[in-house]
Amino acid sequence: MFCSSLVNRNHWSPLLSDNVWRKSLAWLLHNASSAELGTYRLGQTDWFANVHEYKTKDQELCVWESHQHTIDIQYVISSSEQILWMPTTELEGPTKTFDNIDRQEWKVKEHGSPLPSKIVLSAGYFAIFLPNEGHCPMIKDENPALIRKAVIKIPLSLLRDG
Template sequence: MIVATLEQEERYRHIHPQFMQAFLFLQQTSQAELAEGKYEIDGQQVYALVQEYDTKPEAECGWESHREYIDIQYIVSGREQINYAPLNQLTGGSDYVADKDKINYESSVSPGSSLQLGAGQFAVFFPEDGHQACIRSGQTEHVKKMVIKVKI
């Protein structure tokens, strides 16, 4: 798991051959103008999901992980809390849903780590990283987020 700002992305380009495409998309796109939906960057190898929502209480947000894709979760506007825990600390894993590349979990056996992300910040979650997103950090806020999916 990585947490950084877009200005620091050069440190992380080398981690995956397609991270460069993902970060260039974030830098060269008018993020505030993009409507919700899916945007192909390199077919199914790299694509962006633009989402808008109101943050929720932690108890209403589920844990998840992915097998086939790395998530780069970038906050365009607003603020949210994202919790992180290694997979071996998550309980109640569901069956893998291949068409969504997702496994849902009931809870974490340890507190894990809480990240407070605001506009211009991103978190990278690898397949071994369980995460719980969309959590309100204090007051409920409207968030616009771009999740860049990078095929492993």
């Protein structure tokens, strides 16, 4: 997991200098705040940005997820939310897998897991979740709120190929 403010390029640009990272983050910087709800292709079919809204909720109602073949860049356009993070090796499951998308769902082990890390993403901040990193988004930050968010899905193969 990696978190930063989108406008503070000097913090993240040395680490995220590959063309795929640069194009993904440039799309967020220049398009996310004005984009309509929907999906935007950034290159090949599986590389895209999805702009969506939802109401944040109590942690018990939220779902742990991970991906095996894609990286998530989750960027908050407006409002804020809490996201929990933990390696999938510390979670139980997967409890559910999906045939049509790269997503697995998990649950916290009854005993023996360390406490997850918690981040609060506010407008203008992003977090990167790598394959097999469990993350539990949509958690309210103090009170339930409508959040607008962009999530970029980067196929791992794009970074491996070059």
